[in-house]
Amino acid sequence: xxxxxxxxxxxxxxxxxxxxxxxxxxxxxxxxxxxxxxxxxxxxxxxxxxxxxxxxxxxxxxxxxxxxxxxxxxxxxxxxxxxxxxxxxxxxxxxxxxxxxxxxxxxxxxxxxxxxxxxxxxxxxxxxxxxxxxxxxxxxxxxxxxxxxxxxxxxxxxxxxxxxxxxxxxxxxxxxxxxxxxxxxxxxxxxxxxxxxxxxxxxxxxxxxxxxxxxxxxxxxxxxxxxxxxxxxxxxxxxxxxxxxxxxxxxxxxxxxxxxxxxxxxxxxxxxxxxxxxxxxxxxxxxxxxxxxxxxxxxxxxxxxxxxxxxxxxxxxxxxxxxxxxxxxxxxxxxxxxxxxxxxxxxxxxxxxxxxxxxxxxxxxxxxxxxxxxxxxxxxxxxxxxxxxxxxxxxxxxxxxxxxxxxxxxxxxxxxxxxxxxxxxxxxxxxxxxxxxxxxxxxxxxxxxxxxxxxxxxxxxxxxxxxxxxxxxxxxxxxxxxxxxxxxxxxxxxxxxxxxxxxxxxxxxxxxxxxxxxxxxxxxxxxxxxxxxxxxxxxxxxxxxxxxxxxxxxxxxxxxxxxxxxxxxxxxxxxxxxxxxxxxxxxxxxxxxxxxxxxxxxxxxxxxxxxxxxxx
Amino acid sequence: xxxxxxxxxxxxxxxxxxxxxxxxxxxxxxxxxxxxxxxxxxxxxxxxxxxxxxxxxxxxxxxxxxxxxxxxxxxxxxxxxxxx
Numbered sequence: 001x002x003x004x005x006x007x008x009x010x011x012x013x014x015x016x017x018x019x020x021x022x023x024x025x026x027x028x029x030x031x032x033x034x035x036x037x038x039x040x041x042x043x044x045x046x047x048x049x050x051x052x053x054x055x056x057x058x059x060x061x062x063x064x065x066x067x068x069x070x071x072x073x074x075x076x077x078x079x080x081x082x083x084x085x086x087x088x089x090x091x092x093x094x095x096x097x098x099x100x101x102x103x104x105x106x107x108x109x110x111x112x113x114x115x116x117x118x119x120x121x122x123x124x125x126x127x128x129x130x131x132x133x134x135x136x137x138x139x140x141x142x143x144x145x146x147x148x149x150x151x152x153x154x155x156x157x158x159x160x161x162x163x164x165x166x167x168x169x170x171x172x173x174x175x176x177x178x179x180x181x182x183x184x185x186x187x188x189x190x191x192x193x194x195x196x197x198x199x200x201x202x203x204x205x206x207x208x209x210x211x212x213x214x215x216x217x218x219x220x221x222x223x224x225x226x227x228x229x230x231x232x233x234x235x236x237x238x239x240x241x242x243x244x245x246x247x248x249x250x251x252x253x254x255x256x257x258x259x260x261x262x263x264x265x266x267x268x269x270x271x272x273x274x275x276x277x278x279x280x281x282x283x284x285x286x287x288x289x290x291x292x293x294x295x296x297x298x299x300x301x302x303x304x305x306x307x308x309x310x311x312x313x314x315x316x317x318x319x320x321x322x323x324x325x326x327x328x329x330x331x332x333x334x335x336x337x338x339x340x341x342x343x344x345x346x347x348x349x350x351x352x353x354x355x356x357x358x359x360x361x362x363x364x365x366x367x368x369x370x371x372x373x374x375x376x377x378x379x380x381x382x383x384x385x386x387x388x389x390x391x392x393x394x395x396x397x398x399x400x401x402x403x404x405x406x407x408x409x410x411x412x413x414x415x416x417x418x419x420x421x422x423x424x425x426x427x428x429x430x431x432x433x434x435x436x437x438x439x440x441x442x443x444x445x446x447x448x449x450x451x452x453x454x455x456x457x458x459x460x461x462x463x464x465x466x467x468x469x470x471x472x473x474x475x476x477x478x479x480x481x482x483x484x485x486x487x488x489x490x491x492x493x494x495x496x497x498x499x500x501x502x503x504x505x506x507x508x509x510x511x512x513x514x515x516x517x518x519x520x521x522x523x524x525x526x527x528x529x530x531x532x533x534x535x536x537x538x539x540x541x542x543x544x545x546x547x548x549x550x551x552x553x554x555x556x557x558x559x560x561x562x563x564x565x566x567x568x569x570x571x572x573x574x575x576x577x578x579x580x581x582x583x584x585x586x587x588x589x590x591x592x593x594x595x596x597x598x599x600x601x602x603x604x605x606x607x608x609x610x611x612x613x614x615x616x
Numbered sequence: 617x618x619x620x621x622x623x624x625x626x627x628x629x630x631x632x633x634x635x636x637x638x639x640x641x642x643x644x645x646x647x648x649x650x651x652x653x654x655x656x657x658x659x660x661x662x663x664x665x666x667x668x669x670x671x672x673x674x675x676x677x678x679x680x681x682x683x684x685x686x687x688x689x690x691x692x693x694x695x696x697x698x699x700x
Binding site for chain 1: 666668676681684
């Protein structure tokens with residue numbers, strides 16, 4: 001743990017806290033988890049004008065020190081010095097939205113009461129001015145008794161001044177006591193906050209804000225849901241079509257490097273390990289980086305613009321039929337990128353049953369690790385032509401798979417709510433923040449962090465699994481006239497699995513891929529890649545994985561495999577995070593069980609139907 | 617002149633009203649905390665801005681300078697008067 005001075009960045013949700021944190025720390029930040037809980041811990045370094053380094057910690061936004069969700073509990077615990085694995089901050093940076101003072105000041109007063117050295121950033125003053133709100137920062141400073149700095153995080157205004165003030169706070173005597181917790185009664189605080197807001201607001205002309213006009217359209221009972229559906233459709237089409245050029249380029253690069261290494265190394269096990277094991281495996285996964293980044297790009301933009309909460313608003317009623325609330329929409333949508341952060345995001349749901357149900361169905365949302373599998377199969381078996389003018393058939397199939405995941409999740413939630421997670425109506429209360437132009441640098445930082453996480457997975461879990469798999473698939477070595485995939489250890493394990501999955505149309509290649517796919521779904525692709533390159537005769541070397549598969553699998557088998565992966569038993573990371581979030585093995589075990597049954601049934605029904613239509 | 621009290625879920629769109637009382641007792645603890653945090657309190661001005669597309673639920677209520685989405689079932693705990 002570093003011994004740099006620690007300053008906590010706190011404030012209401014939507015006060016522009018994270019944007020300010022990003023401006024102050026730039027690329028010098030790390031995302032981790034608190035030990036024992038899965039609330040993300042964003043820490044970054046602020047370098048003052050004289051070169052001094054200060055550690056900033058970005059705490060989850062909350063409305064008060066009385067938590068109603070696990071996320072908010074972390075904020076309180078850090079501020080009171082009760083959070084395991086976290087030092088008591090030496091100073092606070094409170095972020096206020098200048099145009100929402102009356103609401104935000106109440107929390108600020110509660111925070112100032114903690115007695116830590118504090119500076120207030122009066123953020124987004126430009127938007128407040130545009131709304132016709134004139135503020136008296138000096139008056140606010142007098143009323144609050146702590147320095148107030150006007151900032152516009154997105155334009156980097158007031159940042160130097162703010163940095164200097166933070167540094168000043170740290171030169172004072174160090175506070176070592178933990179705070180005593182909130183002192184004021186909430187209604188008293190509320191009134192005091194309103195008084196101060198009244199005093200600090202010099203003039204106010206009511207202006208119909210852009211947000212209200214936009215909401216008139218985006219929350220319109222008819223236009224709103226149509227626009228949401230259109231956004232989601234564009235998102236999934238983009239994932240498929242925009243990613244093609246960079247993915248092709250990446251594929252060519254890995255292939256070139258692999259061939260170069262193959263030419264440089266003498267024949268033998270080492271060459272096989274590097275070319276067939278590492279390059280065929282990890283390479284097959286790396287090419288999906290563009291798709292994953294495009295998906296995250298959409299999610300980050302929707303989130304930072306303020307639209308995501310509107311989506312939750314539009315979806316609340318529908319989700320309530322499935323026993324969920326609109327609040328679950330955001331974790332479920334982020335589960336499209338990955339179920340792990342999605343399950344972590346359920347910490348903002350206060351109702352425990354609502355939250356548990358969301359966790360249990362989150363793995364059904366089509367996470368980006370399924371993309372490599374979907375893309376490979378679609379690429380090999382679905383022709384690249386238009387289904388309708390301008391709508392690609394491949395994209396449409398992908399959209400259908402996503403839809404199947406969503407419908408599956410809603411049905412599963414409905415059933416779960418009537419059986420194992422009974423009771424509790426759930427609630428839906430959310431602030432609709434004003435719309436904002438997402439800041440490119442914030443999006444870039446978010447994407448960079450996601451790319452790092454993906455590459456780290458590719459470099460560790462996926463690489464390790466591929467190497468183990470390569471070893472299992474390479475030994476014992478095949479004699480003349482024998483096929484490597486028949487004699488190897490992996491081949492024998494696959495035979496065992498095959499007896500179970502043969503009725504639903506799975507061939508031996510798939511049986512072999514199922515086990516390592518538990519480590520990480522994208523490994524299924526790597527596994528098939530490794531097996532084929534070990535089996536390949538010389539003249540087949542030049543063929544792509546897709547071409548090889550198209551020759552060996554029936555369409556019915558391919559479709560059954562897709563159906564399996566819609567429900568597929570989740571990866572180990574998801575099981576681990578579920579265990580941590582639900583405090584035990586009961587729910588993760590239940591989740592694995594019910595998903596296995598669903599996947600098996602879905603693949604079976606798909607296969608038998610396809611065979612009946614003559615596609616076997 | 618005093619207008620009769622109505623519950624917030626009955627407030628029509630675009631009409632400003634004043635919160636007269638909140639029946640905290642019928643709310644669950646977490647919902648109670650949340651509503652207070654959003655500033656629902658006697659004397660504040662509220663206005664219904666939007667309704668959900670399905671069954672006109674939830675509703676978006678403007679409280680002070682903030683817009684908050686709540687379900688009709690919770691809005692029913694808040695009594696408002698529309699006297700200007």
